[in-house]
Amino acid sequence: MKKRNRITVGILLFVGVMTLIGYNYIYQDHRDIATEDSVYVLTASQLIQDFQDHEADATQKYLNKTITVKGTLQHIDETSLVIEDVIFFALSENTDPPTPEQINKLIQVKGRCIGYDSLLEEVKFDQASIVNP
């Protein structure tokens, strides 16, 4: 009787743990770009140069990576910002855009590179946040 109880408890425990592991796998969290370390830290002009020199190589190198870009802030709106007319950042949901006073000033922005926009010749990022120097 005692032995059977122990086996039952063992099986239940095993099933429970497997369910938990399975659930955590299927409903795993999204990446949190803001807390990830940047794989590359570089200037806006370096980054755009890489894409314009060889788009395929640059895509392979930077796509889906967390990157911090330094440059002059050129344009802001409610959900996005542009650095030096060549790097576009869609801000992460809970990030406030910089203030208009910061336009034309140096800024550092961290985000996930989603690729090269060949229509407007810009590199695009999403889930971006402002890095305080």
Place this chain on the structure above:
Amino acid sequence: MKQTLLCALFFITLSQGFAQKYITKTGMLDFEGSVEAFEPVKATHSTTTAILETSTGKIAVLGLVKGFRFRNALMEEHFNENYMESDTYPKATFNGSIEDFSITDSALKKEYKMQGDLTIHGKTKRIDALVTIIKNGDDIDLETDFIVAPEDFDIEIPNLVKEKISENIRIAVRFHLVKRS
């Protein structure tokens, strides 16, 4: 007289040289391939680029595939790695034109026919759709939706999940286009 003519010619050339473009960098694409009774298969893309040339009705759209966001992180991973292969094919594009488009048409809201080439996963397919153009002050709102099938773009859905993903994927488009200064 000659001067006036030259002057007129100059301005005509000038206005043609500056074809008017309306653009967005934050266009919305909604992707939906859900099957009833299963977990919704849908994603939103909010960083689509689109350029509408109002003199010709030509339209170019580019969506970077990594920009599609799913609520379920694992679904997003599978979408990128197994189906869209976004490391190899990072872009989805549409190049087309809106038939008889006229920016000077007085109607605030008008439906047009649009056709063009949709390229996904490295494969191109011709798309015909109705598009609604709404004049929103100085800006233009463009809305359309159409159905695509994964097999048209050589995207294979494994048998194991076939019943959970619809054979008809609906793509809904909403662009707020602003005149490029």
